[in-house]
Amino acid sequence: MLEIEPERASTRGVFADALPELALRHNVLVVDTDTGSIKPAPGMDYLNVGIAENAAVGLAAGAEHCGRRALVCTFAAFSVSRAFEFIKLDIAYPRRRVCIVGTHGGASGGWLGPTHHATEDLALMNALPHMRVVVPADARQAVSLLGQCLEYDGPTYLRLGRKDSPVFAGLPEPELGVPxxxxxxxxxxxxxxxxxxxxxxxxxxxxxxxxxxxxxxxxxxxxxxxxxxxxxxxxxxxxxxxxxxxxxxxxxxxxxxxxxxxxxxxxxxxxxxxxxxxxxxxxxxxxxxxxxxxxxxxxxxxxxxxxx
CATH class of the missing domain: 3.40.50.920 (Rossmann fold)
Structure with missing residues (x-):
């Protein structure tokens, strides 16, 4: 039977820890929007374009068109709502191998208020053909599913929380698309x-x-x-x-x-x-x-x- 462990862990935190090694392994260009979540490592191709989500999505799509896998890290509320047209036309339509990572998913933005709450993201991303929409159950699944998103032959949206959340003992290894x-x-x-x-x-x-x-x-x-x-x-x-x-x-x-x-x-x-x-x-x-x-x-x- 699945049990909740006493220790909690942030899906955003483990993403930041795991990304450098995975980005190097999969030859991924990492595009950040000044989120403060990314820890650039030696050898990792990393660009921080500032608070410019549309530009980040367009840049990642262009890099993928030239043969590079790419990952865009943003706050979920900004990537999905502010850059939706760019995600739709530059990534989902041509089926670019771009992983969009949205942090502060759901109500985890807390005191930051409605501008930073992302409760519309699942519906908007589900509306896009070809888009895989991923919500890890805990920090361990976040690392595994991040790796699978970077291997997937198409666009993905990975929703992460903000702070520590439950971790489950006995939760099976996830497989993209399999409940x-x-x-x-x-x-x-x-x-x-x-x-x-x-x-x-x-x-x-x-x-x-x-x-x-x-x-x-x-x-x-x-x-x-x-x-x-x-x-x-x-x-x-x-x-x-x-x-x-x-x-x-x-x-x-x-x-x-x-x-x-x-x-x-x-x-x-x-x-x-x-x-x-x-x-x-x-x-x-x-x-x-x-x-x-x-x-x-x-x-x-x-x-x-x-x-x-």
């Missing part, structure tokens, strides 16, 4: 993405099991439409209630992709995610305000399964 059943069950499927949300799903499943429910938990680290079919196949054949959990707006996000893939099975669906814009606050307080704590999710799921 992970981390708790078997039959009646209720909790499909979760991201560290805090997976931790919540596991706690809710434990409490539901105590009330006599058979609960499946699936970790979805690749949340794009291409991966949704695999999630649908992973959901138990006996499942009666589908609950999707994400630190994002639910319109167009992970849950919408999974529900679309499962539509023909007629399973009732409860999407749980961020509802609207969030004020400045701590990450924990914003998750609470969004109904993404174990207590709030448990209440919503019990109401869902007991009221047809």
């Amino acid at each position: 992970q059943e981390v708790r078997p069950g039959r009646d209720i499927a909790l499909v979760a993405t991201g560290p805090e949300i997976l931790a919540t799903a596991l706690e809710v499943a434990r409490r539901l099991a105590g009330a006599g429910h058979s609960v499946q938990v699936i970790n979805v680290h690749t949340v794009d439409p291409e991966s949704a079919g695999a999630v649908g196949r992973a959901v138990a054949a006996e499942c009666r209630w589908l609950v999707t959990l994400e630190e994002a707006w639910t319109s167009g996000g992970m849950g919408a992709q999974v529900a679309a893939a499962l539509g023909a099975r007629g399973i009732r669906w409860l999407p749980i995610g961020v509802d609207g814009f969030l004020p400045p606050g701590t990450h924990d307080s914003l998750l609470e305000a969004s109904g993404l704590t174990p207590e709030a999710v448990l209440h919503q799921v019990l109401s869902f399964v007991t009221h047809p």
Whole structure:
């Protein structure tokens, strides 16, 4: 059974530690937007273009056109919203081998407020053909999935948090596009993405099991439409209630992709995610305000399964 370790670790932090070696191994041009997340190392091709996300995306696309893999590091809110047209036309349309790394994903920007919260990113990136959208479950998965994104023959978006988040003991090695059943069950499927949300799903499943429910938990680290079919196949054949959990707006996000893939099975669906814009606050307080704590999710799921 998957367990939450006492130590926490930042997906952004391990990305910064792992990037120099991976960039050298895969001959990657690293383009930074003055994020402060990158630690340039000797021999690593690194450019800091400043707070110029559009230029960073265009530069990376041009480098890939000339034969170089490239990675762009930005705040998620700025890459996805500010540079969306450039990502759409310069990277997704020609299927450039560019990895866009968005830090401060979801509500992890906290006190920085709505300008730095990125709750729209999953929906926007999912709208782009060819784009793989990746949300690691913890720091260990972040390193593995970063390496896989740099090997992938096409564009990728890697969403990372800001500060320390849960780390899971016993979590299998991830494979891009392949969901992970981390708790078997039959009646209720909790499909979760991201560290805090997976931790919540596991706690809710434990409490539901105590009330006599058979609960499946699936970790979805690749949340794009291409991966949704695999999630649908992973959901138990006996499942009666589908609950999707994400630190994002639910319109167009992970849950919408999974529900679309499962539509023909007629399973009732409860999407749980961020509802609207969030004020400045701590990450924990914003998750609470969004109904993404174990207590709030448990209440919503019990109401869902007991009221047809």
